[in-house]
Amino acid sequence: MAEDSEQQDSAQLSISEQLSSDYHTVFRDKDLIEPDTIVDEDRIVGRDEQLTKVINVIKPALHGDQPEDMLLRGPSGTGKTLIAGTVATKAIKIAQERDIRMDFVEINGKHKKSEHEAIHQIVHEYELSLGLNLTSKAGVSTSSRYDRLFEIVNEHLDIGVIVLDELDLLVGDSRNNDEAPAFSDILYKLSRAKRIGKMDSTITLIVTTNSPNTLMSGLNSRTASTFNPTEVGFADYNAPELQEILNHRQDAFHEGTLEEEVIPYTAAIAAQGEGDARFAIDLLREAGNIANRREDQSVSTAHAEAAKNQVEKNYIIDVIENVSFQKQVSLFATAIVNSYGQEQLGRSEWLNERSAPAPVAHSLYKWFTEYNGIEQRSKHSFLRWMRELSTYEVIEINRKGRGNERGVFAEYVFHNLSADVMVETLADKDERFQATLDDDDNLVRETVRTHLSRF
Ligand SMILES: Nc1ncnc2c1ncn2[C@@H]1O[C@H](COP(=O)(O)OP(=O)(O)OP(=O)(O)O)[C@@H](O)[C@H]1O
Numbered sequence: 020m021a022e023d024s025e026q027q028d029s030a031q032l033s034i035s036e037q038l039s040s041d042y043h044t045v046f047r048d049k050d051l052i053e054p055d056t057i058v059d060e061d062r063i064v065g066r067d068e069q070l071t072k073v074i075n076v077i078k079p080a081l082h083g084d085q086p087e088d089m090l091l092r093g094p095s096g097t098g099k100t101l102i103a104g105t106v107a108t109k110a111i112k113i114a115q116e117r118d119i120r121m122d123f124v125e126i127n128g129k130h131k132k133s134e135h136e137a138i139h140q141i142v143h144e145y146e147l148s149l150g151l152n153l154t155s156k157a158g159v160s161t162s163s164r165y166d167r168l169f170e171i172v173n174e175h176l177d178i179g180v181i182v183l184d185e186l187d188l189l190v191g192d193s194r195n196n197d198e199a200p201a202f203s204d205i206l207y208k209l210s211r212a213k214r215i216g217k218m219d220s221t222i223t224l225i226v227t228t229n230s231p232n233t234l235m236s237g238l239n240s241r242t243a244s245t246f247n248p249t250e251v252g253f254a255d256y257n258a259p260e261l262q263e264i265l266n267h268r269q270d271a272f273h274e275g276t277l278e279e280e281v282i283p284y285t286a287a288i289a290a291q292g293e294g295d296a297r298f299a300i301d302l303l304r305e306a307g308n309i310a311n312r313r314e315d316q317s318v319s320t321a322h323a324e325a326a327k328n329q330v331e332k333n334y335i336i337d338v339i340e341n342v343s344f345q346k347q348v349s350l351f352a353t354a355i356v357n358s359y360g361q362e363q364l365g366r367s368e369w370l371n372e373r374s375a376p377a378p379v380a381h382s383l384y385k386w387f388t389e390y391n392g393i394e395q396r397s398k399h400s401f402l403r404w405m406r407e408l409s410t411y412e413v414i415e416i417n418r419k420g421r422g423n424e425r426g427v428f429a430e431y432v433f434h435n436l437s438a439d440v441m442v443e444t445l446a447d448k449d450e451r452f453q454a455t456l457d458d459d460d461n462l463v464r465e466t467v468r469t470h471l472s473r474f
């Protein structure tokens with residue numbers, strides 16, 4: 020009844036009346052808790068040791084000397100990008116006062132498919148920032164892009180700082196095993212340019228990574244000998260630290276709209292997980308969004324609890340969208356086994372509706388790569404990628420027995436995000452997935468059924 024009368028009320032109001040009616044929001048300045056905001060120094064909590072190290076490395080630039088390259092390493096959301104961005108921004112201000120031409124650009128390896136794309140972005144960012152003509156996106160070779168970069172730095176800057184965020188994720192496309200990943204080539208070319216004195220001006224690299232081992236072991240020997248960064252480590256935050264970080268953002272909300280327990284509660288949830296400040300901030304923002312959607316006057320722990328599911332889902336979707344294509348194919352194959360095989364899985368004694376058995380998932384991987392003419396990698400690689408996806412909590416891996424001495428097998432469980440949503444996400448992301456489903460939905464279904472019944 021209440022809903023009916025609400026609908027009637029709004030039906031009687033004109034569009035303009037509805038648009039201009041009262042708008043209630045719990046946010047005073049939402050920017051403070053948006054993911055990419057580089058906040059002011061007074062909102063940075065702790066991290067003194069890391070700040071000091073980064074400052075000391077950058078400092079020579081302000082005296083006409085060349086700074087070392089840096090590697091900021093540590094888990095997600097521990098302040099690496101924040102510290103790099105804040106120190107670089109402050110350094111540029113001081114450089115300006117001293118007539119030193121300094122500028123910094125930042126690119127994220129997660130969002131770049133190739134070395135070519137990454138260098139284009141760096142050039143583009145410098146061109147924008149320095150007010151230069153923009154190089155077109157198409158028809159320019161990778162090596163001309165490097166030349167353009169060196170030219171820009173030489174002519175317009177004394178020092179160019181390049182932040183290469185999450186660089187380990189920039190592996191490039193369809194590489195075979197013995198080729199070095201794209202990030203190795205980039206580091207080689209950028210760090211070599213300054214060594215061989217090709218330039219009067221200089222480039223300093225600040226690399227951030229969640230997985231320093233992947234990065235350093237992915238460098239081929241020539242890169243390893245030119246790229247020798249000063250390393251700075253960042254550890255997870257504990258609950259009191261996260262609480263402090265959130266306390267310094269409270270004014271994102273109107274006074275009195277954030278109930279007292281929300282920050283401690285949110286900090287505790289984030290600390291139980293990974294100690295990730297981004298997760299804590301995302302939770303707080305999403306809790307506010309939920310309160311707004313429900314037209315509640317204040318944000319409570321119930322909103323934070325609801326936000327948790329939403330934020331976790333978004334994180335998994337983000338991982339799925341950004342892992343390499345081969346990992347996406349492996350996951351797609353696994354997800355269609357569950358999505359199309361639900362009934363059979365539900366009827367089986369040793370399988371369950373939320374899972375897909377690894378041997379069947381691998382058969383579907385082989386089928387999918389053959390059907391689409393995509394490079395097929397070994398079973399060993401498939402299993403390794405699925406293990407990696409389980410460490411990101413995209414899926415869970417269980418060991419199962421079939422009884423009657425018929426052996427054990429691994430099953431992939433869709434614990435945090437359903438297989439259907441994964442199939443949908445991947446189909447949106449890459450047309451090869453969508454095309455297979457569009458081509459012949461029945462063929463996919465039949466293939467899944469056949470492999471499941473043989474298992
Ligand atoms: N010490 C801190 N004080 C205040 N805010 C912080 C602090 N550490 C992190 N944050 C905030 O947490 C969020 C995540 O931090 P940041 O982006 O720097 O993480 P990161 O280490 O670069 O993570 P990733 O490896 O995932 O890129 C940002 O919104 C940042 O402002």
Ligand SMILES: [Mg+2]
Pocket residue numbers: 099100101184185227
């Ligand atoms: Mg970062």
